[in-house]
Every structure is written in C-alpha cells, then in structure tokens.
Amino acid sequence: MLCLALETSCDDTGAAVVDSSGRVLSSVVESSIDQHRAFGGVVPELAGRAHLLTVQPVVARALEEAGLHPLDPDIDLVAATAGPGLVGSLLIGLSAAKAYALAWAKPFVGVHHLDGHLFAPLLENPEVEWPLLTLLVSGGHSLLVLQRAPGDYEVLGETIDDAAGEAYDKVARWLGLSYPGGPEIDRRASHGDPHALDLPVSMVNGTLDLSFSGLKTAVVRATQRHPEVGLDDVAASFQAAVVEQLVRKVTLALERHGARGVALAGGVAANSALREALVGVGADRDIPVYLPSRAMCTDNAAMIGAAGLHRFALEGASTWELPARPTWDLVHR
Numbered sequence: 001m002l003c004l005a006l007e008t009s010c011d012d013t014g015a016a017v018v019d020s021s022g023r024v025l026s027s028v029v030e031s032s033i034d035q036h037r038a039f040g041g042v043v044p045e046l047a048g049r050a051h052l053l054t055v056q057p058v059v060a061r062a063l064e065e066a067g068l069h070p071l072d073p074d075i076d077l078v079a080a081t082a083g084p085g086l087v088g089s090l091l092i093g094l095s096a097a098k099a100y101a102l103a104w105a106k107p108f109v110g111v112h113h114l115d116g117h118l119f120a121p122l123l124e125n126p127e128v129e130w131p132l133l134t135l136l137v138s139g140g141h142s143l144l145v146l147q148r149a150p151g152d153y154e155v156l157g158e159t160i161d162d163a164a165g166e167a168y169d170k171v172a173r174w175l176g177l178s179y180p181g182g183p184e185i186d187r188r189a190s191h192g193d194p195h196a197l198d199l200p201v202s203m204v205n206g207t208l209d210l211s212f213s214g215l216k217t218a219v220v221r222a223t224q225r226h227p228e229v230g231l232d233d234v235a236a237s238f239q240a241a242v243v244e245q246l247v248r249k250v251t252l253a254l255e256r257h258g259a260r261g262v263a264l265a266g267g268v269a270a271n272s273a274l275r276e277a278l279v280g281v282g283a284d285r286d287i288p289v290y291l292p293s294r295a296m297c298t299d300n301a302a303m304i305g306a307a308g309l310h311r312f313a314l315e316g317a318s319t320w321e322l323p324a325r326p327t328w329d330l331v332h333r
Contacts, residue, residue, distance in 0.1 A: 001076040003312075004062070004100065005305030006055065008093030009085025009113045010140075011036060011047045012298065013054040015062035017075070018305030020313075022126050026065035027295070027302040030054045033180070040179050041169065048088030055096050062301070075106060079308025082110030082318075083325030084140070090324035098320060107317035109308045114141060114330045115151070116303035121263040122150060123306055125290040132290075133259035135250055135278070138266030139165030139180075142210050143330070144253050147263075151310050155330060156253055157208025164242055165268045167212035171219050171238050175231060185235045186271050192236030196229050197222045199241040201248070208253055215241055239273050247277045254285060263290040270297040 002025070007014035016027040032050035036042045063070050080097030083090055094110065101108035117136050122128060132147045142159040162170070165182055172181025177188070199218050202211040219238050223229065229237075250262060262282055268274065275291050282289035296303065 001309060002074065003077040003079050003305040003309050004059070004073065004075050005078075005111075005301040005308055006059065006080040006093040006097045007113075007116070007299055007301040007304045008051045008055065008089045009081045009083070010089060010299060011042045011050065012300075013051050013058050013093075014299060014301035014304070015055075015059045016301035016305050017062055017066035017068065018123075018302055018309065020309050022123050022306060024123060024302045025067070026062045027300055028058050028062045028065065029298070029300055030058050037179050040173050042086070044086045044088055047086055048092060051089050051092040055092060059096070059100070073104070075104070077109060077308065077312055078104070078106055079109045079111050079305055079312075081113045081116065081304050082322055083328035084113055085326060087324050087326040090326065094322070094324050107312065108320070109312045110318040110322045111304050111308045111311060112328060112330060113304075114143070115307040115311070117265040118145060118147060118153065119150065119306040119310070120265050120296045120300075120303040121290045121292050123302060124292060124296060125263075128263070128290060129260040129288075131257070131259045132261050132263055133250065133253055133257065134263040134265055135246060136265045137164040137246065137268035137274075139163060139169065139182075141266065142212070144208050144210075144249055146253070146257050146259060151307075151314065156257065157210060157249060159210040159212065161211055161213035162216065164210070164212055164246070165266070167216050167242065168268070170216050174220055174223070175234060182268060182271060185239055186273065188232045188235035189239040189273065192230070192232030192234070194236040194240035196233030197226065197237035199237050201241055201244050203245060204248070206252075208249055210245065210249060212242065212245075239271075243271075243273050243277050246274060247281060250278065250281055254281075259287070261288045261290060265292060265297070267298050270294050
C-alpha cells in the first residue's frame with residue numbers, strides 16, 4: 001500500500017509518501033520558523049496561516065518526488081495528524097487530507113502525533129528487536145515508552161510539568177539566545193564546562209516520571225547568584241543536568257522492564273549530548289541504541305504515514321467526522 005501523509009501539528013508543514021514496507025518514497029517539510037523567531041516561540045495564528053499557504057505546494061512536491069501524478073496519484077490511503085497540537089494548524093492538515101481522500105475516493109485515517117514519533121526510529125531501523133524502550137522527548141512531550149511491537153506500547157513515565165524541549169526554549173530565552181533554544185544551547189554547551197554550575201537533577205525518587213520546571217528555575221537563580229559564569233558554561237551545566245535525568249530514567253526503566261534495545265525519538269533526539277549518552281548506555285548493557293537521523297527527529301509526515309498505515313491495518317479508516325484534537329492522551333487515544 002502507498003500512503004500520502006500530512007503533518008501540521010505545529011509550525012512545520014509536512015507531506016510524505018510511504019509504503020507499507022516502511023519505505024519512504026518522499027518526505028517534504030516546509031518550516032515557518034523564521035516567522036516565529038522574533039516572538040521567541042510559535043505564534044499559533046501565524047503557524048495556521050503558513051500551513052494554509054504551503055500545504056498544497058508541499059503535497060504537490062511530495063507526490064512529484066515519489067513519481068506520482070499530482071492529479072490522480074496511485075495511492076491507497078491518506079493519513080494526517082489529528083492531534084495533539086495547535087488546533088488551527090491541525091484543522092488545516094486534517095481538512096486537506098480529507099479533501100484529497102474524497103477527491104481520489106481513497107480511505108482516510110487520523111493519526112496521533114506521538115504515534116508518529118514512535119514509528120520514526122522504525123522507518124530507519126526495521127530490524128529492531130522487541131521489546132523496545134523508547135525515550136520520546138520534544139518541545140511538547142517527554143515520555144518513556146515500552147514498545148512490545150509496532151503500535152503495542154505502555155507509557156512508563158512522563159513529565160509532570162515542562163517537557164524537555166520546552167525547558168530548553170525557556171532557558172535559552174532567559175540567556176538571551178535565539179529561538180528555537182535547543183540547537184543554540186547544544187551548540188554553546190559543546191564549548192562550556194558542564195560542572196561550572198551546581199544544578200539539581202530532578203525526580204531521583206525512584207519513579208520513571210520526569211520533571212524539568214525546577215531545573216529551569218534553578219538556572220535562573222544560579223545565574224543571578226553567579227553572573228561571572230559564562231554563557232557557554234551555563235548552557236553546558238544545564239544540558240548536563242537534563243541529560244543526566246533522562247539517562248537515569250532510561251537506565252532505571254531498563255533494569256525494571258528488560259527491553260532488548262533503546263530508541264530515541266522527538267525533536268530533542270537531535271541533541272548531541274543526549275545521543276552520545278544513550279550510546280554509552282547501550283554499550284554498557286550490550287544492547288543496540290537506535291538513533292533517528294536529524295530529519296526524523298523533527299516533525300515530519302513520513303512518520304505519520306508509517307503510523308497511519310499500521311493504524312489502518314488494525315482498525316480501518318477513520319470517520320469523516322474525526323475532529324482535530326489539540327489535547328489527546330496517548331494511552332487513551
């Protein structure tokens with residue numbers, strides 16, 4: 001089967017063509033990040049307007065790169081992110097996907113955005129052994145998920161406040177760095193001393209939940225007390241505390257649940273320190289660690305297509321009345 005997928009949950013407009021074997025025939029992403037940088041974060045109305053302008057050209061490019069006719073493509077399914085995300089952005093992608101499906105007389109399926117992220121490492125590593133422990137960390141979500149098979153998973157822990165990527169953006173804003181904050185802090189941290197500031201590692205109470213709000217506050221207070229500490233050192237100290245918490249949770253989850261591999265997913269999966277640390281965890285335990293390419297870390301439609309094909313095979317098509325769901329729990333989807 002061939003699936004045309006759309007992803008418009010936030011500020012990136014994505015379209016891709018994926019087949020049921022997991023092969024990505026095309027994946028196109030158009031970002032509107034430049035429009036949001038001056039505001040220090042994504043402005044929902046600007047994001048929605050950008051999707052409205054770019055969704056059709058992005059779909060056309062995805063079909064062309066997959067070698068399909070733009071007016072009558074030989075596809076079997078249309079998928080789109082139904083949530084969670086910005087409601088205006090979701091509505092545009094969801095409405096466009098339904099329109100394409102109706103015009104081509106093809107079934108349509110709505111996909112949970114985090115389902116897509118869980119499938120992203122599998123697109124590039126189809127040989128994974130189950131069960132798989134996935135650390136999903138992004139600007140809006142931070143979870144530890146035990147995957148027993150594709151689409152069969154259990155959430156072991158999640159953030160009780162800020163997501164990891166959200167904490168990166170907030171700390172970057174405090175430090176006067178540009179948006180998005182994750183890449184900026186990662187770049188700065190590579191030149192800094194991770195021991196320059198004594199920052200706390202949260203949630204060391206034996207649970208698998210995560211917390212980053214307190215660390216963000218600790219950075220603010222530490223920099224106020226020690227204004228002599230350079231920007232690179234602050235970034236390195238903050239990043240070290242984030243990575244240590246994540247690695248502790250992954251290690252604890254492996255001890256308790258015995259996964260046969262570890263996967264990383266979500267926007268923060270592009271972070272160099274986190275990738276290096278998880279490779280070390282895998283080496284210590286002699287288990288594989290699956291790191292997605294940078295293109296598969298960020299929001300993209302290829303992962304939505306893979307998740308959509310799986311969901312369609314299990315449950316069939318979604319109804320045409322399926323609404324956009326800005327809040328949508330992964331477990332009770």
